[in-house]
Amino acid sequence: MNKAQEKPIALSIRNLVKTYGKVAAIDNVSLDIASGEFLSLLGPSGSGKSTILMAIAGFVTPDSGEILLNGQKIDALSPEKRQFGVVFQGYALFPHMSVRGNIAYPLKLRGIKGAELDAQVERTIDLVHLSALADRMPRQLSGGQQQRVALARALVFDPSVVLLDEPLSALDKKLRAELQFELRSLHQRLGTTFVNVTHDQEEAMTMSDRIVILRDGAVQQIGAPDSLYNRPSTRFVADFLGRANFLEGAVSSVNGTELKIDVKGIAVRHAKGKDAAAQGEKTLLALRPERIAVVSPDQAKTSLNRIDGSVQTSAFVGSQYVYVIDTPLGTIESQMPAFEAGPLRQPGAQVAVTWSPEAGVLVKDK
């Protein structure tokens, strides 16, 4: 059980279904979101992320199932009555109001005035680092600054839950990375419950306490970023969250701690860990590229799996070398820290590919 799960449940989704014609946009989804948790819904285009978020917000009416906030059903409440903070792509800033005016608006709607209004607005402006820009109009702001205003507008009235739909997708890569970190830091200071929709795996991993992986409207796997990354249960999850090499084979022998897997006639050692598999069983081994080293054939340690091969493609990408190696097991991708790996090996170089029996994880082929 992770830390977030020990906290009280803020939002519960039970058996939610929403179909459009023959498409199940939400296919029987159940989820508990802990109070103070940052949860991301992650999946490819069309997997149902936005529809789930819109159902939570109250803009989409589910066919069946229920949504509870702090144990109370909210299905019949209008979006305004749910009192969530929202940052959606379509929710633009009011162009005729200054930054301060935009941020004050939700408080004015709620009848807050005078010194209380001013104090809450200033506190929120500080929180998102907009003090120097508070009197500007939206058109005088960059994309990232506008996103900060939108976030401040969603936070200013202290909502218990904030819903974010691809809040950073319009920004360039560097700014997106900065704001991901800022949002994470903001969340860690505030302890508000956040539900975030994204199709960007890095963004989900950076910001979230837990990630829900969706496919065709259904939940594939839920977990903390590290547990999903290190222990994906299916090929789809391993492939969607990061990169992976997949080796198909069958168990040729089992001892106390290790399996031997026959992959194209080659014995691959795999430390069982939590993976149980019986002799003869078909297996799919997922191996992250950064767990695979490319070394000179004479350097390979005997304690590791070791396959000879030749470099097909190599690239230097700043912190890492990326290799694609032709081997009798098929092509294998490796990523190695560049600072300790010597010079980049060129296409055609004869090498050995090595990895520890602990490096891989058995996944279901779906």
Ligand SMILES: Nc1ncnc2c1ncn2[C@@H]1O[C@H](COP(=O)(O)OP(=O)(O)OP(=O)(O)O)[C@@H](O)[C@H]1O
């Ligand atoms: N109003 C609608 N009418 C008909 N079909 C819809 C409607 N809204 C969503 N869908 C369908 O439901 C499925 C899920 O859509 P949804 O927008 O929730 O996916 P998503 O994961 O958010 O995708 P994206 O990342 O592209 O925004 C898709 O097949 C989509 O075409």
